[in-house]
Amino acid sequence: MRIVIAGAGAMGSRFGVMLHHAGNDVVLIDKWREHVEAIKKNGLSANINGQRSTTRMPIFYPDEIASNSTPADLIIVFTKAMQLEDMLQSIKPLLGSETMVLCLLNGLGHEDTLARYVPKKNIVLGITMWTAGLEGPGKVKLFGTGEVELQNIDAEGEKHAKKIVAELRNAGLNGVYSSNVKYSVWRKACVNGTLNSTCTILNANISELGATTEAIPILKAIISEFAAVAAKEHVILDQKEILQHVVETFDPNGIGLHYPSMHQDLIKNNRLTEIDYINGAVARKGAAYGVPTPYCALLTELIHAKEQILKAK
Amino acid sequence: MRIVIAGAGAMGSRFGVMLHHAGNDVVLIDKWREHVEAIKKNGLSANINGQRSTTRMPIFYPDEIASNSTPADLIIVFTKAMQLEDMLQSIKPLLGSETMVLCLLNGLGHEDTLARYVPKKNIVLGITMWTAGLEGPGKVKLFGTGEVELQNIDAEGEKHAKKIVAELRNAGLNGVYSSNVKYSVWRKACVNGTLNSTCTILNANISELGATTEAIPILKAIISEFAAVAAKEHVILDQKEILQHVVETFDPNGIGLHYPSMHQDLIKNNRLTEIDYINGAVARKGAAYGVPTPYCALLTELIHAKEQILKAK
Numbered sequence: 077m078r079i080v081i082a083g084a085g086a087m088g089s090r091f092g093v094m095l096h097h098a099g100n101d102v103v104l105i106d107k108w109r110e111h112v113e114a115i116k117k118n119g120l121s122a123n124i125n126g127q128r129s130t131t132r133m134p135i136f137y138p139d140e141i142a143s144n145s146t147p148a149d150l151i152i153v154f155t156k157a158m159q160l161e162d163m164l165q166s167i168k169p170l171l172g173s174e175t176m177v178l179c180l181l182n183g184l185g186h187e188d189t190l191a192r193y194v195p196k197k198n199i200v201l202g203i204t205m206w207t208a209g210l211e212g213p214g215k216v217k218l219f220g221t222g223e224v225e226l227q228n229i230d231a232e233g234e235k236h237a238k239k240i241v242a243e244l245r246n247a248g249l250n251g252v253y254s255s256n257v258k259y260s261v262w263r264k265a266c267v268n269g270t271l272n273s274t275c276t277i278l279n280a281n282i283s284e285l286g287a288t289t290e291a292i293p294i295l296k297a298i299i300s301e302f303a304a305v306a307a308k309e310h311v312i313l314d315q316k317e318i319l320q321h322v323v324e325t326f327d328p329n330g331i332g333l334h335y336p337s338m339h340q341d342l343i344k345n346n347r348l349t350e351i352d353y354i355n356g357a358v359a360r361k362g363a364a365y366g367v368p369t370p371y372c373a374l375l376t377e378l379i380h381a382k383e384q385i386l387k388a389k
Numbered sequence: 390m391r392i393v394i395a396g397a398g399a400m401g402s403r404f405g406v407m408l409h410h411a412g413n414d415v416v417l418i419d420k421w422r423e424h425v426e427a428i429k430k431n432g433l434s435a436n437i438n439g440q441r442s443t444t445r446m447p448i449f450y451p452d453e454i455a456s457n458s459t460p461a462d463l464i465i466v467f468t469k470a471m472q473l474e475d476m477l478q479s480i481k482p483l484l485g486s487e488t489m490v491l492c493l494l495n496g497l498g499h500e501d502t503l504a505r506y507v508p509k510k511n512i513v514l515g516i517t518m519w520t521a522g523l524e525g526p527g528k529v530k531l532f533g534t535g536e537v538e539l540q541n542i543d544a545e546g547e548k549h550a551k552k553i554v555a556e557l558r559n560a561g562l563n564g565v566y567s568s569n570v571k572y573s574v575w576r577k578a579c580v581n582g583t584l585n586s587t588c589t590i591l592n593a594n595i596s597e598l599g600a601t602t603e604a605i606p607i608l609k610a611i612i613s614e615f616a617a618v619a620a621k622e623h624v625i626l627d628q629k630e631i632l633q634h635v636v637e638t639f640d641p642n643g644i645g646l647h648y649p650s651m652h653q654d655l656i657k658n659n660r661l662t663e664i665d666y667i668n669g670a671v672a673r674k675g676a677a678y679g680v681p682t683p684y685c686a687l688l689t690e691l692i693h694a695k696e697q698i699l700k701a702k
Contacts, residue, residue: 277590277691280698290694294687370683374607378590381603385593 077243080105080148080170082163083155084115084135086208087180089216091152091249093122093131098247103148104135105167112137114214121215138166147172150240153190157183157353164193176236178226180204183353184265184361187229197233200240201257202226203264206249223250227257262311263318266302269354270295270322272338273375277382279343281335286326294371295322298355301369305358308365342379346388351379390556393418393461393483395476396468397428397448399521400493402529404465404562406435406444411560416461417448418480425450427527434528451479460485463553466503470496470666477506489549491539493517496666497578497674500542510546513553514570515539516577519562536563540570575624576631579615582667583608583635585651586688590695592656594648599639607684608635611668614682618671621678655692659701664692 077100081092084104096102104120106112112135119132148170155163160181164171171177171194178200179186190199206222224244228237237253244251254260274294275285285291296319303313326332341347352360355372362369382388390413394405397417409415417433419425425448432445461483468476473494477484484490484507491513492499503512519535537557541550550566557564567573587607588598598604609632616626639645654660665673668685675682695701 274691274694278695278698279592280694284698285694288694288697290690290697294690294694297683297687368681368683370610370681371687374610374684374687377603377607378587381587381593381598381601381607382591384601384603385591385597 077101077149078146079103079243080151080167082151082153082167083159084111085154086210086216087204087206088152088154089120089122090206090208090218091154092133093120093124093216093218094247094249095243096131096133098243100243100247102133104133105138105141105163106135107138108213110213114212118214123211123215123217123219125219138163141167141169143169145169147175149174150176150178150243152178152180154180157181157186157350158348160186160189164189168193174198176200176233176240178202178240180224180226181353182264182268183350184261184357185353196230197228198236199229200226200233200237201229201261202254203257203260221250223252225252225254225257225260227254258309259311259313262302262306262309262313265354265357266299266306266313266318267322268336268338269302269358269372270298270318271325272336272349273351273355273379274298275336276339276342276349277375277378279339281333281339282325283328283332286323286332291326292319292323295319297371298375301362301367301372302358304367305361305365305369308361308367338379342383342386342388346386348383348388349379351376355379390414390462391459392416392556393464393480395464395466395480396472397424398467399523399529400517400519401465401467402433402435403519403521403531404467405446406433406437406529406531407560407562408556409444409446411556413556413560415446417446418451418454418476419448420451421526423526427525431527436524436528436530436532438532451476454480454482456482458482460488462487463489463491463556465491465493467493470494470499470663471661473499473502477502481506487511489513489546489553491515491553493537493539494666495577495581496663497574497670498666509543510541511549512542513539513546513550514542514574515567516570516573534563536565538565538567538570538573540567571622571624572626575615575619575622575626578667578670579612579619579626579631580635581649581651582615582671582685583611583631584638585649585662586664586668586692587611588649589652589655589662590688590691592652594646594652595638596641596645599636599645604639605632605636608632610684611688614675614680614685615671617680618674618678618682621674621680651692655696655699655701659699661696661701662692664689668692 081088084106115135119130177194204224209217241251241253338349356376359369359373392413394401397419428448432443490507517537522530554564554566651662669689672682672686
């Protein structure tokens, strides 16, 4: 299969390497200069569960995609949420009438963006539980195991989604065909919407927030806003299960001492956050549906204010 | 007049010194050990508009007030909002049936606390535009000029309030009898409710917050919650005027580079904040009146979470 990884950061690199090793013709696209140049020069160096290997794969900048490029069989988009639209614009030549697009981005609303570039029958949504880390330009660390849950968004696309599942299984990426990926996407967004924004605004790790008397009331309010908006899209979130799941992450012997990724983006690395696709998406959808979402709205406003105060890029 | 200053920090010291110099018999009460001991030993040292003087006045700890003390003519309470109840409890012996109590604390709801200790006819509410700074234990810096606006909360108390106005004028403290002090108290609380909580949570000065695209929407939402709750108490806030006033403080050539007092309390000095008497009071009153106040509620929760994360005292 001719597979394009659009956004070849840590996670995109994992998928690229594993799909390449399974015999696919994999092309990477990314715009981080040092990373692209390192891979062009030396190949992608991966530490996979302690074993280092180097994989040579073609890598391009988005603006290097020629207008007469051959369309891909499958494009997996792995950009930051706010870079999806730009990426789709750049890779238009790779989008043929039969090109399947698998979107594994965090957050909500990506299918609307995708639908502006890709026929609905070719769009497959998913979430992944794999992890991946960057050690530096051209170097990734791929530990542990995971899974990819996915589903077509249009009934016509079922055969496409199942073909992708098979391809991912073949590469050891544990693809699973989901009967309700919309639920999984909403659930994951809701989980992300609780700790990411709050720990970032409070400059706290998960345990520190969890130890306060305010954590539960705040998280409950956020989850109930996600649930109210999700219900308008015919997704009935299990609020109790989600709260329970989030509360379990408070444990300092588990992941409690970690800072959520939004904190790492904004406070540690001074980067813009994905807030508009998490709490911000709920506030925007809530406004459109006439569902009050003040906690999501204020958290989104505070995160954007903090981005501007810190001059994040 | 026998006047007791209950809470003799910077502002209480200003009132104490000026009322003493006007010939009143002034007694200070405070619980900050170093400050009390310094004043007991050396008197209160004040730098008044550049001129230093020392004033000897009796000063006591709250628990030194003997049960057979002579009631005061006037008690001016100047504690932190959360210390008011404890202070009233301690100074009960000083509260006679004719003792007037003037409350100049920031925030909302103090009249309810006062009414548990003082007959309504003796309660006078006010706000002050004087400023005062602490240079260290027993040393205050009193620059600029100001005013005290006050009013009885009970029709019967008008003569008391006017007597206090006269006493304050006599001491150069520019007392003004207000025809609507409730409006002034709500307006001041609303102004405090905009920048204090937001700048504290964002760790930003006024100009930094003001320069963000999010400042106006957040401030508007907060002001509208204050206004909706105030209306339930028959106070009709001028939201446009308040927003305009707050926006004027963004100017870095004015007070824009300052951090609001709540930021100084929590972030600089690691002290508990008065949030429960500002945004927290609106959230509490809103819940009681059935008026939604989610922005005030979430800001209160975030500030309390931050207090706990920082182990503020």
